[in-house]
Each structure stands twice: as structure tokens, then as C-alpha cells.
Amino acid sequence: MIKKYTYLKEVPNSLENGETGLALVKYLILGILFGIVFVKAEVISWFRIQEMFRLDSFHMYGIIGSAIVTGIISIQLIKRFNIKSISGAEIIIPKKEFRKGQIIGGFLFGLGWAITGACPGPLFAQIGSGFTVVIVTLLSAIAGTWVYGRFSDKLPN
Amino acid sequence: MKHFIDWLSQPWPWYVAGPLIGLIVPALLILGNKSFGISSSLRHVCAMCIPANIPFFHYNWRKETWNLLFVLGILLGGFVATTFFSNPEEMNIAPQTQAKLAELGITDFSGLMPRDIFTWEQLFTAKGLLFFIIGGFLVGFGTRYAGGCTSGHAIMGISSLQWPSLVATIFFMIGGFLMTQVLLEPLMRLVGP
Numbered sequence: 001m002i003k004k005y006t007y008l009k010e011v012p013n014s015l016e017n018g019e020t021g022l023a024l025v026k027y028l029i030l031g032i033l034f035g036i037v038f039v040k041a042e043v044i045s046w047f048r049i050q051e052m053f054r055l056d057s058f059h060m061y062g063i064i065g066s067a068i069v070t071g072i073i074s075i076q077l078i079k080r081f082n083i084k085s086i087s088g089a090e091i092i093i094p095k096k097e098f099r100k101g102q103i104i105g106g107f108l109f110g111l112g113w114a115i116t117g118a119c120p121g122p123l124f125a126q127i128g129s130g131f132t133v134v135i136v137t138l139l140s141a142i143a144g145t146w147v148y149g150r151f152s153d154k155l156p157n
Numbered sequence: 158m159k160h161f162i163d164w165l166s167q168p169w170p171w172y173v174a175g176p177l178i179g180l181i182v183p184a185l186l187i188l189g190n191k192s193f194g195i196s197s198s199l200r201h202v203c204a205m206c207i208p209a210n211i212p213f214f215h216y217n218w219r220k221e222t223w224n225l226l227f228v229l230g231i232l233l234g235g236f237v238a239t240t241f242f243s244n245p246e247e248m249n250i251a252p253q254t255q256a257k258l259a260e261l262g263i264t265d266f267s268g269l270m271p272r273d274i275f276t277w278e279q280l281f282t283a284k285g286l287l288f289f290i291i292g293g294f295l296v297g298f299g300t301r302y303a304g305g306c307t308s309g310h311a312i313m314g315i316s317s318l319q320w321p322s323l324v325a326t327i328f329f330m331i332g333g334f335l336m337t338q339v340l341l342e343p344l345m346r347l348v349g350p
Contacts, residue, residue: 019189019223026188027223031230031238034181039238040165041174044327045269047250050258053337056251062171064311068180071316078183085190093317095193096304102325105302106310110332112295114341115288117270119307120300121195123293124228128235131270133277136285137293144297145199149213155302 038125046117053114099157105148165242168249182316191223194309196227196300261345283348303328 032059038044051057077083078091083103084089116137119124123141126134148155185191200214201221206215247267255266265272292341300306303325305314311329314322 024223025224027191028226028230028233030184030188031182031232032234033230035231035234035236036179036238036242036293037169037174037177038231039235039269040242040244041171041178042168042248042269043178044235046271046275047248047254047258047266049267049333050337051251051254053333054251054254054257055159056254059171064173064217064307066172067179067312068177068315070176071182071312072318074179074183074185075317077235077330078186083187085187086207087189089190091186091190091211093186096310096314096321097317098321098324099304101302101304102310104327105299105304106325106328107299107332108295109299109303109306110329110334110335111340112297112299113291113307113329113331114333114336115292116296118296119195119256120199120296121209121220121228121231121306121308123296124195125235126270126275128232128237129239129269130236131275133275133280136280136289140290141292141297142199142202144294144299145196146203146207146211146214146297146300147294148298148301149200149203149211150209151172152213152302 034121035125035128038122039129044118044125044129049114049117101155101157104156105147162242166244168244179316181311182313189223192309193313194224195228195231195310196297196306197221198224199297200301201225259344290349299332301307307333 042048043060043063048057048060052060071128075093083091109119116123116134118134118137122139124133128137166274182193185193201218201224204214204218204221205225248269250266258264258266258271263271263273272287274284280289296306300309301308305322305325307326307329310322310325315326
């Protein structure tokens with residue numbers, strides 16, 4: 001039971017109360033906009049990921065770097081001006097605890113990122129862009145997630 | 158209107174796309190107190206469809222529906238961008254990368270993804286095993302073990318100045334460099350042309 005509770009704590013982003021039906025459409029729209037940016041900036045391209053890991057292009061470093069800078073500034077502004085969510089709630093950012101998984105799992109994900117040319121977000125956009133065989137990659141990623149869940153208590157963490 | 162579509166159809170430079178991607182962080186926080194993260198959607202699918210008896214998948218996934226809608230949106234966005242504002246030109250890939258990939262037998266640089274690999278014909282080949290099955294598995298297993306992916310750790314985590322996310326991101330990069338620069342060549346030789 002205790003174990004169950006720690007897992008529950010780890011699920012970060014539950015819905016705010018009252019968010020059902022139409023209120024959820026905003027996340028779909030945000031996703032669509034995001035998918036468009038992914039394709040137009042060629043973030044979903046296997047070739048761009050290769051360039052990044054071969055240090056042959058600045059493109060991906062520029063994107064990730066400027067996204068982080070934008071994120072840092074935004075979060076600082078939210079904190080400084082105590083900006084609330086549209087439902088009036090205090091904005092909460094879950095704390096990420098350090099675990100060995102960030103090293104081992106992070107490394108394994110890095111290997112997969114270079115093979116598939118995609119982190120989980122771009123996988124969805126690749127499918128939408130017509131590379132339908134990536135559905136298989138996505139299913140395999142879901143299988144990988146499941147296997148992690150199945151053996152998580154036996155892995156170093 | 159035509160000008161606008163033409164303009165949209167150009168590939169967007171990093172200094173436009175990067176800040177737009179970064180803005181997703183405050184957008185999700187302000188719209189609904191959500192932390193940006195994508196790999197958790199894979200966990201929600203497990204919790205929804207195949208929880209078995211695994212405590213890791215026993216939680217109220219219905220409260221995470223927003224995340225599933227968000228990734229569905231990303232898929233639709235990919236379709237919209239490709240169908241309506243697709244770049245008519247070939248991609249402009251660094252010549253050094255092209256040369257290295259040609260040595261590995263990847264020679265079609267016309268699309269966003271190499272057509273030598275990412276087609277259904279490759280599914281039941283050794284190449285398919287490597288690029289779809291093993292690659293996908295590593296993405297799913299690794300991100301969940303790390304507790305996040307490029308969005309949850311590299312963007313959301315570092316943006317909120319959390320050092321464990323920086324550690325995770327460094328190891329994402331180490332894995333990626335090792336695969337690309339050292340392992341990919343022998344693996345490609347193994348799976349054949």
C-alpha cells in the first residue's frame with residue numbers, strides 16, 4: 001500500500017477539479033499547435049537528430065536552448081508576479097527527486113533517441129506526418145514503458 | 158492569404174520554433190496547472206489498456222486525459238502541417254552528415270525521414286527490428302526509468318531549475334552521442350543494406 005502511494009505521488013499532472021468535456025479541448029488545440037511547430041521546425045526529422053549528435057548543425061541546440069531560456073523566464077515571471085492559473089489556483093511545479101534512473105534510464109533513452117530520431121513527442125508528429133510505420137515504434141515504446149513498470153521494483157533506483 | 162501560406166511553408170528557423178516550444182511551459186501551467194511532459198502519455202496508455210496487476214499502472218488515469226488529448230493533438234498537428242504547409246523544397250541537411258549517412262547506406266535525403274528505413278516494407282526485416290522495435294523500446298523504457306523525456310526533463314525540468322533534470326538531460330545526450338558516433342555504424346552493418 002505504501003508503495004502504491006509513492007507511485008501515485010509520482011503521477012504529476014492530475015486535472016484540476018471541474019475540468020471535463022469541453023474544458024479539455026484546449027489541450028487538444030495546444031497539442032495541434034505544438035505538432036505544427038514540431039513539423040515546421042523539422043524537430044521530428046531523423047536527419048536533424050543525426051546532425052545534432054554529429055555536431056554538424058546548430059539547429060536543434062538552438063531550438064532546445066531557446067526553449068529552455070523561454071521556459072526559465074516564463075516560470076520566473078509566474079513566480080515574481082504570483083500569476084495564478086485561469087481557474088484562480090496557485091501554480092504548482094512538482095519537484096523532481098534525484099534517482100539513479102535519471103542516469104541509467106536517461107542513457108538508455110538517449111540510445112533510443114538516436115536510433116528512432118524521435119523523443120516521445122515527435123513520435124506522434126511523425127505518425128501524423130504520414131510516416132505511419134512509426135505506429136510500430138510507438139507501440140514498442142508503450143511496451144517498453146510497460147516492461148519498466150513491471151520490473152521497476154527490481155531495478156536500481 | 159497565399160503569401161501567408163507560402164511563408165508558413167518555409168522551414169521555421171530555430172529562433173522562432175524554440176521560443177514557441179518554450180511557451181508551452183507557461184501555457185500549460187496557466188491553462189490548467191499542468192507540467193509539460195509527453196512520455197507520461199505512454200504510461201497512461203498502459204494504465205488504461207494493460208494495467209495487469211502492476212501497482213505502477215494503478216492510478217486514476219482518467220484524471221490524466223488532458224495529456225492523452227495533448228499528444229493526440231500533436232499527431233493531428235503533424236498531419237495539418239504536412240498536408241497544408243509542407244515545405245516544397247528538399248530538406249537542407251548538413252553535407253558532413255549526408256556524407257556520413259551515405260557511408261551507412263542512407264542516400265535518400267528528400268523527406269523528413271529517410272525513406273531507406275522508415276517504410277512498412279522494412280517492418281519484418283533486421284532494419285525494422287533495430288529502428289522500430291529496439292529503438293522504440295529503448296525510448297519507452299528509458300524515458301519512464303528516467304522519469305521524463307526531452308520535454309519533461311530537458312525543457313520543463315531545467316526551466317524550473319531542477320538539477321536532477323539537468324543530470325537526466327546530460328545522460329540523454331551521452332546515450333545519443335554514443336549511439337550515433339560509435340554504435341550506429343556496426344549496427345547498420347549488422348542489419349544489412
